[in-house]
Amino acid sequence: MSQVHYLTTPLTDEDIMNLKAGDIVYLSGTLFTARDAAHKRLVDLIENKEELPFPLQGAVIYFVGPTPPKPGDPIGSAGPTTSYRMDSYSPTLIKYGLKGMIGKGKRNQEVKDACKEYKAVYFGATGGAGALLGKLIKDAKVIAYEELGPEAIRMLKVENFPVTVINDAYGNDLYEEGRKQYEVKD
């Protein structure tokens, strides 16, 4: 049965082990945004043993490229982007302390294996709900790679940001299980 959790970042191993695919989580605290180009730079930094622009330990990365904020707003619309493009980078980040990723769409086996081995989870947020999710972001500040525009790394403050656990640290996958339940075979 699906459970509801309220969690604050940074996430701990204990937080992670309490989560199961299909659970609903309301996240509060800090999220870091990063997309394709920013991920490449983060992994390059790790490989060169250089300092990262934010602490990875317990961190949650949100795969998002928001619209520009209107005057007076911290951020524009901010729904998740498709996650598979980050698949080649995520296992390295997980190994070095990343605990959660928020995106939409399938992850590959390497990411799922890394979640199991190093205790991390992949959360799904509702794709296209950019207006709704952008409203739940109380503060946003570019902390690295401003020149990347929508792909820059931002530090977000969120309150009760709604996500669903897709891949948990036990190897479960909500996309596969949910689909099996409603599939009609000939």
Place this chain on the structure above:
Amino acid sequence: MREIAYEDIVKAVKNMVIHTATNLPEDALKKLKEAHEKEKSPVAKKVLEQLLENAEIAREEKRPLCQDTGLAVYFVKIGQDVKITGGLLKDAINEGTEQGYVEGYLRASTCDCFTRENLKDKIGYNLPAVIHIDLVEGDTIEIEYAAKGGGSENVSRARVLAPAQGREGVIDFVKSVISEAGPNPCPPIIVGVGIGGTFEKAAISSKFALFREAGKPHPDPEVAEFEKELLYELNKLGIGAMGMGGTETVLAVHVEKNPCHIASLPVSVNVQCHSSRHSHVTL
């Protein structure tokens, strides 16, 4: 010869781009509401609720429905009795697109294919737009516009089948594309299928099919029947809203059929996410 000024086209396009980013059109909204009513999975039903709430917030607060404000795609019908004064039609559409994306606080999502750089002076503000022009009778310009997101576009596929594969082959191909896409294109989706013509004709037809009012059957009853059959088959996949499992994966299937070469059977599938942002203007 009726004259239409370049500046009037720029203005009309700009307004359309800004309006479309924040207002989910009635046809898409109606289909989402129907899906919400019919959905059997409680998880998917909750997602659909969020999407309806999102549309309301976007409209009321003039926030973009989705952070992916798309690449601008136009189908333009220009009457042959129209003369455009003051510049080229293509330039006017591009200028209106740029103004709309900048003034509407929409995301600049265009970049160089290889360097991935967003060069705002050249291509940054969603330029150049993708424009399909058709010359028709009359003295008006009809511009149909869609903001096409990357997530759903990425799962679109085209293939040239062998004629012997026939109708069943088309169904199998469409099913395989949507099954493989799973949660990635932000279901519930609208599926455009272009059949026949040549390779590129099938692809353009599949995009054109997405511009039709959501769920409106094709005027040819045989094609309309095929659309119904595909819709039924695709919803059996169980993908559900955002891929979390459910009965309502596809809101509508639109098929466009063209005669083709005796040796080939081209078919293209173009996917539209639930945020089906499209509108039109007639000048």
